[in-house]
Amino acid sequence: xxxxxxxxxxxxxxIQRKDRSKLSALFSSEQFVxxxxxxxxxxxxxxTKKAIYQTFLQLLNDKGYDATTVQDIIDLADVGRSxxxxxxxxKELLLDELYRYLFxxxxxxxxxxxxxxxxxxxxxxxxxxxxxxxxxxFSKNDYFLRQLHKELExxxxxxxxxxxxxxxxNIPASYLQHFxxxxxIETLTWWLKKGKSYTEDQVVRFYLDVMEMTSTTPxxx
Numbered sequence: 001x002x003x004x005x006x007x008x009x010x011x012x013x014x015i016q017r018k019d020r021s022k023l024s025a026l027f028s029s030e031q032f033v034x035x036x037x038x039x040x041x042x043x044x045x046x047x048t049k050k051a052i053y054q055t056f057l058q059l060l061n062d063k064g065y066d067a068t069t070v071q072d073i074i075d076l077a078d079v080g081r082s083x084x085x086x087x088x089x090x091k092e093l094l095l096d097e098l099y100r101y102l103f104x105x106x107x108x109x110x111x112x113x114x115x116x117x118x119x120x121x122x123x124x125x126x127x128x129x130x131x132x133x134x135x136x137x138f139s140k141n142d143y144f145l146r147q148l149h150k151e152l153e154x155x156x157x158x159x160x161x162x163x164x165x166x167x168x169x170n171i172p173a174s175y176l177q178h179f180x181x182x183x184x185i186e187t188l189t190w191w192l193k194k195g196k197s198y199t200e201d202q203v204v205r206f207y208l209d210v211m212e213m214t215s216t217t218p219x220x221x
Contacts, residue, residue: 045087048079048083048087049087051077051078051079052073052077052079052084052087052088052094053094053098054077055073055076055077056068056073056091056094056095056098057098058076059072059073059076060135060136060139061135064135064139064141065091065095065136065139065141065143065144066141068091069091070084070090070091073091073094092143095143095144099143099144099147102133103147103148103151106122106125106133106151107122107151107154107155109155115159115160115208116201116204116205116208118159119156119159119184119204119207119208120200120201120204122156122188123188123191123200123203123204124200126188126192127191127192127200130192134192137185137188137189137192138189138192138193145185148185149181149185152180152181152184152185153177153181156180156181156184157177157180157181160180160208160211161176161177161180163211163212163215163216164176164179164180164211164214164215166215167214167215167216168215180211183207183210183211184207187203187206187207191203
C-alpha cells in the first residue's frame with residue numbers, strides 16, 4: 001500500500017504547473033525506493049531489497065543496463081549472490097519490476113485531467129527524475145522502449161487518435177498508433193536534450209498542434 005503514497009494527490013480540473021512540479025518532485029530515487037518496499041514483509045527482507053533496488057538504479061544511471069551485471073549489483077549493494085537470487089531470478093526480472101512500478105505511477109490518472117495537463121505531467125515527470133527515468137530513455141534500451149511504447153499506446157494514443165483516424169480512414173490504425181507514440185517519444189527526448197528553454201506546457205502544445213495540423217490536412221486518398 002505504501003507505493004500509493006507517492007502519488008496520492010487530489011487534482012482539480014485545471015492543474016497548475018507548480019502543482020505538477022510538486023507532484024513530480026515527490027518521485028525522487030530515495031522516496032521511490034523507500035515507498036516500494038514499505039510493505040508487510042519482514043524489515044530485514046525489505047532493507048535488502050531496497051539496497052538492491054537503489055544499487056540497480058545507480059548502476060543504470062552510471063553504466064547503463066547492458067553493461068550492468070548481477071555481480072555489479074551484488075558488489076555495490078553488499079549482498080550475497082544467494083540473497084540476490086532469493087529475490088530476483090535475473091537482472092531482467094529486476095528491471096521488469098522497476099518498469100511495472102515506474103509506469104504505474106507515471107501513467108496513473110486521478111481526477112479529471114485535460115489532455116494538455118496529462119501529457120505535461122508525463123513530460124515533467126521525466127524532467128524531474130533524470131537520475132533514473134530519463135537515463136533509461138536516453139540509453140535506448142530496447143526493453144524499456146518497448147514497455148514505454150505499450151504504455152503510451154494504451155494511455156496517450158486514445159487521447160489524440162480520434163481526429164487522425166477520421167482524417168485517414170484508409171491508413172492502418174497500427175501505423176497511426178506508431179506515428180503518434182513515436183512522435184511523442186521523440187518530442188520528449190528533444191525537449192529533455194535541446195528544448196530546455198521551453199516549459200513542458202509549451203512543448204506539449206507543440207506536439208498537439210502538430211497532431212492537430214496533421215489531422216486537418218489529410219493526404220489525398
